[in-house]
Amino acid sequence: MTDMILPPGLMISAPASGTGKTTVMLGLLRALAEDGLTVQPFKSGPDYIDPAFHLAAAGRSSFNLDTWAMAPDLLTAIAGEAAGADIVVAEGSMGLYDGVATRGLTGMGSSAETARRMGWPVVLVLDVGGQAQSAAATALGFRNYAPDLPFAGVILNRCASPRHERLIRLGMERAGLPVLGVLPRRGDLTLPERHLGLIQAVEHPDLDAAIAGYATFLREHVDLEAIRAAAACNAGVAAGPLPVPPAQRIALARDAAFSFTYPHLLEGWHRAGAEILPFSPLADEAPAPDADLVWLPGGYPELHAGPLAAAQTYRAGLRKHAETKPVHGECGGYMALGEALIDKNGTRHEMAGLLGLVTSYEKRKFHLGYRRAHLQAPMPGHAPGAALRGHEFHYSTILAQPDAPLAQVADADGNPVPETGSHRGHVTGTFFHMIAGEPE
CATH class of the missing domain: 3.40.50.300 (P-loop containing nucleotide triphosphate hydrolases)
Incomplete structure (x- = not known):
């Protein structure tokens, strides 16, 4: 340093x-x-x-x-x-x-x-x-x-x-x-x-x-x-180190539905030599087939649920990748990996179906605050047992979350929260946006 x-x-x-x-x-x-x-x-x-x-x-x-x-x-x-x-x-x-x-x-x-x-x-x-x-x-x-x-x-x-x-x-x-x-x-x-x-x-x-x-x-x-x-x-x-990338070639969803990525994470990934391969689900683009990891950040999928449900090329590419390589979603990205998203008018939109998560905006519920997570299963870049710090901010309600929990999650004061994230096969998701891992 x-x-x-x-x-x-x-x-x-x-x-x-x-x-x-x-x-x-x-x-x-x-x-x-x-x-x-x-x-x-x-x-x-x-x-x-x-x-x-x-x-x-x-x-x-x-x-x-x-x-x-x-x-x-x-x-x-x-x-x-x-x-x-x-x-x-x-x-x-x-x-x-x-x-x-x-x-x-x-x-x-x-x-x-x-x-x-x-x-x-x-x-x-x-x-x-x-x-x-x-x-x-x-x-x-x-x-x-x-x-x-x-x-x-x-x-x-x-x-x-x-x-x-x-x-x-x-x-x-x-x-x-x-x-x-x-x-x-x-x-x-x-x-x-x-x-x-x-x-x-x-x-x-x-x-x-x-x-x-x-x-x-x-x-x-x-x-x-x-x-x-x-x-x-x-x-x-x-000067200390910025966060290291979770993979070498990262296909990153980036458009009006998926845009919430912390700049210090992206800069750390770039600086460590990772390749960021942006793609747009809203434009029905599939993630790069040679990517090591697909990452869906948060954003506003609830405002674009219809186009996401109709984006067949994007969904097929995502499912193909998940057969052998990791896919991770945060908040809006997590919802898009689920079974369905119900918009504020009560209309159900089929999502990628890589997780069983079903979320709804029909009855808004406010979720806000810092989150501390102890991983119970691996997620890209972090092994089981790792402690992560992040922040949750959304208005969706969980109607179904049948998959195994990804982590034990608590608020800033240590009180447990029900939004534990989940995992299935090579797919993981969290409701919190990761800011940093805790030092070992």
Whole structure:
């Protein structure tokens, strides 16, 4: 392992979800890139949609950092992806201090832990609608809750008028908090959403124009020079290894139905010399016949269940591969490997039938949280007995799961969950998206 000096950075966070931090993040990434800077984006926490938006805004791949699921060596290895950049901009998840109750491999999973570990000062995005000087009390509480956390200042979002701004600034001055920007209320500064959060970046009707608009808006209302001056970082980190590939030639489903793959996994696979062979089930493409492994990531199969059921070439190729070689699916990919998927209208769609799993979206049930799995059977890249860390986020209900369980699965606090995954022959599947294996 080698020591690296990383560029200065910032953590864009907020008191809660829904404050506008993602649009601030995208506008800031694009504005800094337009100024000629090489900007490295990161996402704190287990999110697989935001990094694609970050890539579109900055022109550089974004990576997740997760203190609950990742060991310190993996965190520093991923942070090392910032080498060569001029500045780092990371986006937090939920509220700044939100995490789980039981410590994981490095921490509780909060954005504050990521910022503290990397030495990135926090830019707190505040929705100031419906309050004036009281906004300073909120911001002061966030700054003082963890006095050792570096704090850059605040961006005031959804400010109603110049008078409103003056009142809020009075409170911030009294609290000694730098105001880095004031964004007036605008109804068009929102991104389309669906049940897992934002729509995918590839589905946005005019994403580049939207991000360019966010950048222009931030230039008009945010002190970019002050933000750049506030960026900082720890002196250096030791680069460790990224995750190794589960096979040499990996056929990876990649289209609007299957797109949720963590960037650090793909980068680790590439760096170790694995060949990624993308194919599109929605285009009725079969996986490469000479692939060693077929991997179906998560996504939105429930929105494309009809075309998947009709994709005969894809299904025949998948079944042929499974006769002699491994197939693995995560969440949406797991559902697509099952017997059937019932959509929100109650229509049953036949899936690949490689597992007996039947899932339904007719009555939505929310499944969200970190997962720790002890494998009871092998899955690609991991032997029985291995412990894996991941995250589950879906609205489907299991109607049938007749195959043998793949793992004993628990939430972050050690409570067992019924979504154990399953296996049959060369086929395995999990409802959680794997983030990393635990160190032996």
